[in-house]
Amino acid sequence: MSQLTDAELAAHLAEVAGRLLLTVRESGLLSLKALGKAGDATANEFLMAALREQRPEDGLLSEEEKDNPERLGKSRVWIVDPVDGTREYGEITDGRPRADWAVHVALSVDGVPVIGAVALPGANDGKGLVLRSDRPAIVPPAPERLRMVVSRTRPAKEAVAVAEVLGAELLPMGSAGAKAMAIVLGQADIYLHSGGQYEWDSCAPVAVALAAGLHCSRIDGRALLYNQADTYMPDLLICRPEHAARVLDEVARIGG
DSSP states (O other): OOTTOOHHHHHHHHHHHHHHHHHHHOOOOOOOHHHHHHHHHHHHHHHHHHHHHHOSSSEEEEESOOOGGGGOOOOEEEEEEEEHHHHHHHHTTTEOOOOOOOEEEEOOOOOOEEEEEEEEEEHHTTTOOOEEETTTTOOOOOOOOOOEEEEOOOHHHHHHHHHHTOOEEEEESSSSHHHHHHHTTTSSSSSOOOOOOHHHHHHHHHHOOOOOTTEOOTTTSSSOOEEEEEEEOEEEEEOOOHHHHHHHHHHHHOOO
16 A cells, blocks of 8 residues: 555545444444444544554644644644544435445645545445545536525524525435535535635545645635644535636625
């Protein structure tokens, strides 16, 4: 594995972590709460051990790991989310395990998300899917009526307001990674989030979306920067470039 490029490593790690998570879920031995904790711990332990082995000089930032401020002095920092959408990972809907959760593995260089892999282990009826920045997807054309992905439980007020102005359909969905990849896959058109996230929620999805030619920014149009001292990221917008200006204008108007 030592010969893998950074992009190949990210994709491999995301895929393997996804398979581990499916194995834990399919054991059938854990309650919903215990399953989420076990999945997070299992995937995080694997990802951290593999990255320390394969890229020992790089910094690390994970949702499930105590933050090490030494990363701030490094140019190259791996940013991972072992299970993005822990709730969805453990849930059953209509008799089937949910698929709208993800594994994120990204590399930021000087704060820029240059490489990313997002595994959707439950996609394709459990066969899984890995979207990666080194193999950019071709985003299909948008339909006449736009579709906007929003939180299943807490749709952002800005997203709801913009959707109303655009006449867009709201598509409730689980994890941030699943929402972002829905744009990449052409299953939706706009992901506007203003409810607060952290760097690990968006770094890998943004790297994949940028590689596919999509617009990615804060909802005021500023660039998304990573490996910051404060890992909280209040908002983001991922959409096709042709929709970005209209959405940003509407957000600014709504915000006054």
